[in-house]
Amino acid sequence: MAKTLKEKLGELIPRLREERATILKDFGETQISQVSVAQAFGGMRGVKGMICDTSVVEPDKGLIIRGRPIMELKDRLPEEIFWLLLTGNLPSADELALFQKELKAHGEVPNYIWKVLKAMPKTSHPMAMLDTAILSMENESAFRKRYDEGMAKTEYWEPTLEDAMTILGTIHTIAAGIYRLKYKKGDIIEPSKKLDWGADYARMLGLPPKKGETYAMMRLYLVLHSDHEGGNVSANTCHTVGSALSDPFYAVSAGLNGLAGPLHGLANQECLNWVLQTMEKFGGAPSEKQIEDYAWETLNSGKVIPGYGHAVLRVTDPRFAAFNAFGKKYLAKDPVFLTVDRVFTVVPKVLEKQGKAKNPWPNVDAGSGALLYHYGIKEFEYYTVLFSVSRAMGMLSQLVLNRALGTAITRPKSVSTEWIKSQTGK
Numbered sequence: 001m002a003k004t005l006k007e008k009l010g011e012l013i014p015r016l017r018e019e020r021a022t023i024l025k026d027f028g029e030t031q032i033s034q035v036s037v038a039q040a041f042g043g044m045r046g047v048k049g050m051i052c053d054t055s056v057v058e059p060d061k062g063l064i065i066r067g068r069p070i071m072e073l074k075d076r077l078p079e080e081i082f083w084l085l086l087t088g089n090l091p092s093a094d095e096l097a098l099f100q101k102e103l104k105a106h107g108e109v110p111n112y113i114w115k116v117l118k119a120m121p122k123t124s125h126p127m128a129m130l131d132t133a134i135l136s137m138e139n140e141s142a143f144r145k146r147y148d149e150g151m152a153k154t155e156y157w158e159p160t161l162e163d164a165m166t167i168l169g170t171i172h173t174i175a176a177g178i179y180r181l182k183y184k185k186g187d188i189i190e191p192s193k194k195l196d197w198g199a200d201y202a203r204m205l206g207l208p209p210k211k212g213e214t215y216a217m218m219r220l221y222l223v224l225h226s227d228h229e230g231g232n233v234s235a236n237t238c239h240t241v242g243s244a245l246s247d248p249f250y251a252v253s254a255g256l257n258g259l260a261g262p263l264h265g266l267a268n269q270e271c272l273n274w275v276l277q278t279m280e281k282f283g284g285a286p287s288e289k290q291i292e293d294y295a296w297e298t299l300n301s302g303k304v305i306p307g308y309g310h311a312v313l314r315v316t317d318p319r320f321a322a323f324n325a326f327g328k329k330y331l332a333k334d335p336v337f338l339t340v341d342r343v344f345t346v347v348p349k350v351l352e353k354q355g356k357a358k359n360p361w362p363n364v365d366a367g368s369g370a371l372l373y374h375y376g377i378k379e380f381e382y383y384t385v386l387f388s389v390s391r392a393m394g395m396l397s398q399l400v401l402n403r404a405l406g407t408a409i410t411r412p413k414s415v416s417t418e419w420i421k422s423q424t425g426k
């Protein structure tokens with residue numbers, strides 16, 4: 001008989017705890033990283049100081065989830081990815097069906113969430129709306145209730161998983177509701193009993209299915225954005241807040257607040273904006289020369305070119321490549337997609353010539369917007385909400401594992417500039 005995710009984790013967690021105890025006992029004093037003054041001033045880039053088992057990002061390969069390069073996973077369902085992130089294996093067909101059923105059973109959005117959202121200013125950013133909704137839903141937290149009743153540390157992961165199911169079961173419905181409220185698209189659409197998570201999100205947004213293409217695009221989008229190891233702003237913030245035993249509603253809402261920054265998740269809204277600006281300036285899909293001129297204009301005015309560069313990656317992001325391949329298959333003649341594709345030919349050369357960015361290649365945000373735009377989501381300030389629905393899987397799987405392994409409260413040591421000067425003799 002198929003096992004539930006909780007049963008699977010219940011079998012796995014004792015082994016993980018044992019492994020961690022052995023590593024700490026045998027290698028606890030082994031050095032794995034050093035920190036330079038530049039790293040201390042520079043966002044701790046490259047400092048190895050935390051554990052994340054759900055995925056790794058290799059500078060020359062990109063995202064690898066549990067040993068599988070993201071390109072191998074691009075045709076999977078997001079629900080399979082969540083299971084993989086947590087357990088290290090893909091679910092069987094029966095396990096997947098059971099998990100999807102469970103997720104739907106957690107799918108009711110409390111009515112007060114819609115009231116909170118409707119009370120927000122009409123000009124609120126959709127990310128502020130999503131983060132507020134998730135935070136407001138803290139009222140539902142199983143973790144908080146169990147903690148208040150008094151639970152053993154070894155049980156922390158169980159209500160964390162329960163909260164994760166509640167967040168994942170509802171976040172796509174909330175996100176779709178925000179879209180329809182904010183952009184006056186009509187009544188909020190109720191979740192379906194039949195469709196999978198990704199397809200249902202597309203349906204609740206009110207997008208025409210276009211023979212299932214829209215559903216396929218949404219599944220791909222949700223798979224590609226699901227996780228990006230533990231040190232990025234949203235994952236790291238969620239981890240830090242969760243490490244204080246704040247429940248998943250607090251932690252995920254906090255992580256999403258980080259995702260709302262233009263150097264992180266908001267880059268996708270900035271990115272399509274930049275592409276549309278070039279199109280507006282040149283009256284349609286611009287030529288390579290026109291894109292080159294506009295890229296220099298952007299750089300010379302002291303701005304970054306959104307969608308390019310990365311703190312870790314040093315090659316074209318495979319997630320960009322996956323979006324680009326989808327675009328070439330289904331919307332090759334779309335002028336916005338054509339422009340994105342042309343920007344890809346031109347901008348890396350411009351950034352290389354400028355010589356500042358360590359990575360001149362596109363990241364995930366450079367490619368996703370053209371697809372969303374094509375399938376009818378024209379309000380690009382909404383794009384980070386789509387990213388958030390997906391990234392909730394990564395943040396939540398990391399949270400559950402950290403509670404299972406009893407990861408300590410985050411507390412790195414900061415030093416003062418005076419201390420740095422005293423160490424360097426200046």
Ligand code: HAX
Pocket residue numbers: 045232262263264265266267299303304305306307308309310311312356357358359363364365
């Ligand atoms: N355009 C212009 N300049 C860029 C650049 C770009 N796309 N990418 C990097 N640079 C510049 C940096 O601003 C920095 O300049 P200063 O020395 O004047 O400060 C210099 O090149 C070195 O930066 P880096 O070491 O290559 O990059 P960082 O690790 O500091 O930053 C960023 C990584 C992703 C924030 C950066 O590449 C950037 O701002 N890119 C554009 C915004 C973007 O696409 N963000 C999304 C990233 C993916 C993500 O997290 N999505 O959620």
